[in-house]
Amino acid sequence: MEMERPDTTIQEADNKYPLLQSIDSPADLRRLPQSALPEVCSEIREFLINSLSKNPGHFASSMGAVELTVALHYVFNTPYDRIVWDVGHQAYGHKLLTGRRELFATNRKFGGLSGFPNPEESEYDTFTAGHASNSISAALGMTVASKLQGESPRRNVVAVIGDASISGGLAFEGLNNAAITPNNLLIILNDNDMSIDRNVGALNSYLTHINTTKAYNTFRYRIYKLLKNMHLVGERSKGSILRFNNSIKSLLGKQQNIFEGLNIRYFGPFDGHDIDRVVRVLNDIKEMDGPRILHLRTVKGKGYRPAEKDPAKWHAPGLFDAVSGKRIGDGSASGPSKWQDVFGETLLELARDDKRIVGITAAMSSGTSMNIMQEAMPERVFDVGISEGHAITFAGGLAKEGMRPFAAIYSSFTQRAYDQIIHDVAIQHLPVTLCLDRAGIVGEDGVTHHGVFDMCYLRPIPGIIISSPMDESTLRSLMLTSVSGNYGPFVIRYPRGKGNDAMWREKTPEVIPVGKGHKLRDGKDVAVLSIGPTGRWAVAAADRAAAEGISVAHYDMIFLKPIDEEILREVGERGVPVITIEDGMRDGGLGSAVAEWMADHDYHPEIIRIGVPDRFVAHGKVPELMRECGMDEDAIFSAIKEAASKSAV
Numbered sequence: 001m002e003m004e005r006p007d008t009t010i011q012e013a014d015n016k017y018p019l020l021q022s023i024d025s026p027a028d029l030r031r032l033p034q035s036a037l038p039e040v041c042s043e044i045r046e047f048l049i050n051s052l053s054k055n056p057g058h059f060a061s062s063m064g065a066v067e068l069t070v071a072l073h074y075v076f077n078t079p080y081d082r083i084v085w086d087v088g089h090q091a092y093g094h095k096l097l098t099g100r101r102e103l104f105a106t107n108r109k110f111g112g113l114s115g116f117p118n119p120e121e122s123e124y125d126t127f128t129a130g131h132a133s134n135s136i137s138a139a140l141g142m143t144v145a146s147k148l149q150g151e152s153p154r155r156n157v158v159a160v161i162g163d164a165s166i167s168g169g170l171a172f173e174g175l176n177n178a179a180i181t182p183n184n185l186l187i188i189l190n191d192n193d194m195s196i197d198r199n200v201g202a203l204n205s206y207l208t209h210i211n212t213t214k215a216y217n218t219f220r221y222r223i224y225k226l227l228k229n230m231h232l233v234g235e236r237s238k239g240s241i242l243r244f245n246n247s248i249k250s251l252l253g254k255q256q257n258i259f260e261g262l263n264i265r266y267f268g269p270f271d272g273h274d275i276d277r278v279v280r281v282l283n284d285i286k287e288m289d290g291p292r293i294l295h296l297r298t299v300k301g302k303g304y305r306p307a308e309k310d311p312a313k314w315h316a317p318g319l320f321d322a323v324s325g326k327r328i329g330d331g332s333a334s335g336p337s338k339w340q341d342v343f344g345e346t347l348l349e350l351a352r353d354d355k356r357i358v359g360i361t362a363a364m365s366s367g368t369s370m371n372i373m374q375e376a377m378p379e380r381v382f383d384v385g386i387s388e389g390h391a392i393t394f395a396g397g398l399a400k401e402g403m404r405p406f407a408a409i410y411s412s413f414t415q416r417a418y419d420q421i422i423h424d425v426a427i428q429h430l431p432v433t434l435c436l437d438r439a440g441i442v443g444e445d446g447v448t449h450h451g452v453f454d455m456c457y458l459r460p461i462p463g464i465i466i467s468s469p470m471d472e473s474t475l476r477s478l479m480l481t482s483v484s485g486n487y488g489p490f491v492i493r494y495p496r497g498k499g500n501d502a503m504w505r506e507k508t509p510e511v512i513p514v515g516k517g518h519k520l521r522d523g524k525d526v527a528v529l530s531i532g533p534t535g536r537w538a539v540a541a542a543d544r545a546a547a548e549g550i551s552v553a554h555y556d557m558i559f560l561k562p563i564d565e566e567i568l569r570e571v572g573e574r575g576v577p578v579i580t581i582e583d584g585m586r587d588g589g590l591g592s593a594v595a596e597w598m599a600d601h602d603y604h605p606e607i608i609r610i611g612v613p614d615r616f617v618a619h620g621k622v623p624e625l626m627r628e629c630g631m632d633e634d635a636i637f638s639a640i641k642e643a644a645s646k647s648a649v
C-alpha cells in the first residue's frame with residue numbers, strides 16, 4: 001500500500017544552528033574544544049523548541065537532559081561505549097547528535113523517526129526503550145556480555161535513568177543484582193524531582209534528602225579525587241573498589257547512603273546543567289571499576305520558561321507557539337470528551353455513592369484522569385509510582401478486605417503486571433476493576449505503547465471478565481456493573497483520545513448483564529462481530545455495504561469473556577460468513593474466541609478475522625496505522641463485500 005511519506009525538511013534557515021549543523025556524529029562533537037559545549041547545548045535547546053513546537057513530542061525531559069547528553073557523547077566513545085536510555089523520552093538531544101538531525105522533523109510520524117531509542121533506527125540506540133525502569137538491567141547485561149566476550153575493560157556501559165523510573169521494581173531488581181555481579185556499570189540518575197506528574201514515594205523523598213546533605217557528598221567526592229591523585233583509587237585494577245570504600249569509610253565514619261549500602265559507589269549530587277562539571281566528573285569516574293552511580297540534579301524543561309514553570313503540562317505539550325509559549329492544543333475543549341475523562345468523572349460519581357471504591361494509578365494520574373477523583377478525594381486515591389505490578393497486588397489486598405479498587409493503567413504498561421493479575425487477584429477471585437486505558441493502537445508513541453496484547457493475554461485467565469465499550473454510556477455502565485456484584489477481576493478496556501457522544505453526561509449509568517452483547521442491525525448475507533470502539537468503524541462499513549445492497553447483521557459483543565453464546569449460536573445457525581473486528585492482536589482475541597467456539601459447537605462458517613496482524617506495529621497517526629494493519633473502515637468494507645460475494649455463491 002502506498003503511504004504518504006513524511007516531510008523531512010526542517011527549518012534551518014540562515015544557518016541557525018552552526019555548531020549543531022557541523023555535528024553529523026558524536027566523533028564531530030568530540031573534536032570540538034570543551035569550551036564550545038555550552039553553545040552546542042544552547043543550539044540543541046533552540047532546535048528542540050523550534051522543531052517540537054511544530055511537530056509535537058516529549059519536550060520537557062529532553063530539554064532537561066541536554067547537558068547530560070552532550071557530556072556523555074563528549075566523554076564516552078559512542079557507539080562503542082553504550083548508552084542505555086531509560087524510557088527514552090529524554091533522548092531527542094541524543095538523536096540530534098547521532099546523525100538524525102535532518103530527519104528530526106519526521107519524529108513520531110509514520111515512516112519517520114521513532115520517538116524513542118530504537119536499535120533498528122541507529123547503532124547509537126543500544127536497547128529498546130519506551131517502558132520505564134529497564135535500563136539498569138539491560139545495561140548490566142550488556143556490560144557483563146562485554147566482559148564475557150573479552151571486550152572489557154575498554155567498553156563503558158552507561159544507564160541513564162530518571163528519578164521516577166528508578167523507583168520502579170525492575171530498576172530495584174537491577175540495582176540489587178548489579179551490586180553483586182562483577183561489572184563496570186555506570187548509572188546516571190537524572191533527578192529532576194518529577195515524574196510526568198509530581199514524583200511520589202519514599203525514594204523520591206530520600207533523593208531530596210541526599211541533596212540536603214550535599215556538603216557531605218562534595219567532601220566525599222573531593223576525598224575521592226585526592227585518593228585518585230595518590231593512585232589509591234581510580235584505575236581499573238583489582239581491589240580498587242575495596243580500597244576506595246575502605247578509605248572513604250575510614251575518613252568519613254559510618255555515614256553512607258542507600259546506594260553505598262548496596263556497594264554501588266555514589267557520586268553527587270551535582271548540577272546536571274553545569275556542563276564543565278559534568279564532563280569533569282564523567283572523566284574522573286569513567287575508568288573506575290565496579291558499579292557506580294552518578295546523581296545529577298536537573299530541571300525538567302530547562303531553558304524554556306513555560307516548561308520549567310509547569311513541567312507536567314510540558315511533558316508532552318502538543319503543538320505550541322515557540323515565541324509566546326502558548327500551547328495550541330487539539331481542540332479537546334470542544335466536542336466529545338476523551339475516554340479517560342469519561343472514566344475519571346464516572347469514577348468520582350460512583351465513589352461518591354459507594355464508600356468502598358478507591359482509585360489506584362501507577363504514575364499516570366493525569367494520563368488516566370484519575371486526578372479528577374484525586375483532587376476531590378485525595379485520601380481515596382493512591383498514586384503508587386511506576387509500579388504496575390505492585391498496583392495490582394495492592395488492589396488485591398484492598399479488595400480482599402472488602403474495598404472496591406479501580407486500578408487505571410495503560411494497556412501496554414499492564415503487561416508488567418501479568419502475574420499479579422493471575423496470582424494476586426484472579427486466583428482469589430477478588431473484585432478488582434482494571435481499567436485499561438490506551439487500549440488498541442495509540443498512534444505516535446508506537447511499538448512500545450500500543451495496547452494491542454491485553455485481550456490475548458487476559459483471555460486465558462479463568463473467571464476474569466473482559467469488556468470493551470463501543471460508546472461512553474457503555475463505559476459508564478460497565479464501571480457501575482463491575483461494582484454491582486461479586487464478579488472477581490473485571491477488565492474494561494478503552495482507547496486513547498476522544499469518544500463520540502458529547503451528551504454522555506445526560507445518560508445515567510445502568511447495570512448491564514455480564515456476558516451479553518447487542519445486535520445493532522440485522523441482515524442475512526454477512527455477520528459482523530465487533531468489540532469496543534471498532535464497532536463504530538463497522539457501523540460505517542455496514543452502511544456502505546447496505547448502500548450496495550449487501551445485508552449485514554452487526555453485533556457489538558461488549559464482552560470478550562464471558563462471550564455471548566446466544567449471539568454466537570444465532571450466527572452459527574445462520575451459517576453466513578462471519579467477520580470479527582478487534583483493536584488488538586488478531587491471533588488470540590475475539591476472532592480466535594469466536595473461531596474456537598464455532599468449532600467446539602460444530603458450526604463451520606467462514607470466519608474472517610480483522611485485527612492487528614502478527615507483527616509489531618510502528619508509529620504514526622492512528623488512521624494511518626489502522627490502514628496499514630488492514631483494520632480501517634475500508635478494509636472492513638472490502639471484507640464484507642468479499643464475504644457477501646462468497647455467501648451468494
Ligand SMILES: Cc1ncc(C[n+]2csc(CCOP(=O)(O)OP(=O)(O)O)c2C)c(N)n1
Nearest residue numbers: 061130131132162163164165194195196363
Ligand atoms: C512501565 C511504564 N509505566 C509508565 C510509563 C509512563 N511514563 C513515561 S515517562 C514517565 C515519568 C518518568 O519520570 P522520570 O524517569 O523521572 O523521567 P522524567 O520524565 O522526569 O524526565 C512515566 C510515568 C512508562 N513509560 N512505562
Ligand SMILES: CC(=O)[C@@H](O)[C@H](O)COP(=O)(O)O
Nearest residue numbers: 087089130316367438445496
Ligand atoms: C513516555 C511515556 O510513556 C508517556 O509520556 C506516554 O507517551 C504518554 O502517552 P499519552 O500521550 O497517551 O498519555
Ligand SMILES: [Mg+2]
Nearest residue numbers: 162163164194
Ligand atoms: Mg524525573
